[in-house]
Amino acid sequence: MKVLKYSKLIDSAMDAIADINDGATLMVGGFGLCGIPENLIEALRVKGVKGLTCISNNAGVDDFGLGKLLQTGQIKKMISSYVGENKIFEQQFLSGKLEVELTPQGNLAERIRAGGAGIPAFYTPTGVGTLVAEGKETKIFDGREYVLERALKADFALIKAWRADPQGNLQYNMTAMNFNPMMATAAKVTIAEVEELVGEGEMNPLAIHTPAVYVKRLLLGHNYEKRIEQRTVQARV
Amino acid sequence: MSFKLLSREQLAKRAAAELRPGMYVNLGIGIPTLVANAITPEMNITLQSENGILGMGPFPFAGFERADLINAGKQTVTLLPGASVFSSADSFAMIRGGHIDLTILGAMEVSEKGDIANWMIPGKMVKGMGGAMDLVAGSPNVVVVMQHCAPDGSPKVLKNCKLPLTGKNCVKKIISDRAAMVVTAEGLVVTEIIPGLSFEELQACTEARLLKSPEGIKVLNP
Numbered sequence: 001m002k003v004l005k006y007s008k009l010i011d012s013a014m015d016a017i018a019d020i021n022d023g024a025t026l027m028v029g030g031f032g033l034c035g036i037p038e039n040l041i042e043a044l045r046v047k048g049v050k051g052l053t054c055i056s057n058n059a060g061v062d063d064f065g066l067g068k069l070l071q072t073g074q075i076k077k078m079i080s081s082y083v084g085e086n087k088i089f090e091q092q093f094l095s096g097k098l099e100v101e102l103t104p105q106g107n108l109a110e111r112i113r114a115g116g117a118g119i120p121a122f123y124t125p126t127g128v129g130t131l132v133a134e135g136k137e138t139k140i141f142d143g144r145e146y147v148l149e150r151a152l153k154a155d156f157a158l159i160k161a162w163r164a165d166p167q168g169n170l171q172y173n174m175t176a177m178n179f180n181p182m183m184a185t186a187a188k189v190t191i192a193e194v195e196e197l198v199g200e201g202e203m204n205p206l207a208i209h210t211p212a213v214y215v216k217r218l219l220l221g222h223n224y225e226k227r228i229e230q231r232t233v234q235a236r237v
Numbered sequence: 238m239s240f241k242l243l244s245r246e247q248l249a250k251r252a253a254a255e256l257r258p259g260m261y262v263n264l265g266i267g268i269p270t271l272v273a274n275a276i277t278p279e280m281n282i283t284l285q286s287e288n289g290i291l292g293m294g295p296f297p298f299a300g301f302e303r304a305d306l307i308n309a310g311k312q313t314v315t316l317l318p319g320a321s322v323f324s325s326a327d328s329f330a331m332i333r334g335g336h337i338d339l340t341i342l343g344a345m346e347v348s349e350k351g352d353i354a355n356w357m358i359p360g361k362m363v364k365g366m367g368g369a370m371d372l373v374a375g376s377p378n379v380v381v382v383m384q385h386c387a388p389d390g391s392p393k394v395l396k397n398c399k400l401p402l403t404g405k406n407c408v409k410k411i412i413s414d415r416a417a418m419v420v421t422a423e424g425l426v427v428t429e430i431i432p433g434l435s436f437e438e439l440q441a442c443t444e445a446r447l448l449k450s451p452e453g454i455k456v457l458n459p
Binding site for chain 2: 031032033034035057080081082083084085090093094102104105106107108109110112113124125126127128129130131132162173174175176177178179180181182209226227228229230231232233234236
């Protein structure tokens, strides 16, 4: 009988983040509260590491997602595209406790993608003539102006996927994919937490979203809350 | 005054007239979201949501909400048959690459050159631009839906935007609660005005210089 080896599998969230120390730069997957690494964020809160720089599209809500680490004052800087749903964020930002770099969402996604793909910078039309282009190089291509944006990299990427196989191949579910696949490629150490583990060969190679090479550690997550930020429904007629 | 400003629903209905069969469309938050209500299956419109959906459907019935399936406004949604989901990088590649035919979004200010400001008021808490800067820079057709004047009556259709810009020279058409205007190299050309409002009265509440459409001005009456 063949024994399945999950060599990347880590027993606990605390073990998975054991070497994340004060001042680390983290990429944290998710869009709003959708597709966020709930177990790893909670472990960071329990460990109490401070001075973190978090690259994440949003900052969670007051008591969930990255909002948990804002509550405890563990985040020094956020690189995000939209941070509107968080009162603690607002207080810390206005009092100068929290540094924020706002980046257009598409530039953020591409900066992370570039970081993982070995491209140090790229020209983009997004933000030309606005505050986000101030102080950055611009260049005309084919009669149109573009601004040079730098790639982003991190010490650790904290990823949430739907499921993984023993090699560490990942699949995401629906829009819980969002920033996770790019972030998985752009950090020195990528830690993926998943809802489900499947056996070797059980994943269709054509349907793998993140190939195993990017994933250093795997964690089978527990007690997912998967909170819905805006529950919208339609009436039955 | 003998005119009635368009309601949010009427504005959305007028904006829906910009849709053409087969278009791939991104709708912004607010009034633009209401445009979806005017879409029928026969129109063959595919809605994009920048968090990673092509073929977004309506809100789910109660009990069928899924935390893993939301739109860019973080609302629970559904997928229509033939939909696809993808990463944020793929989503903005299709936006930046000009593959999304039409973007309809709201604005705080627009200029006669097609500049738009809709993300930041200096001195107030800045929430972020989200995907708006990418959408206006990447879409070949940007339509703005907005109030023509601020609540205090001051104009929002300007010679130059006063607020920090979201994008430069990107807006193609402005649909306000008073008029429809096309951005041209010569300036803003008025094509439609609401009943009871004259061109001169419209100009009086607009800072940008307005031009009359050579084809005549139609009644903006959704």
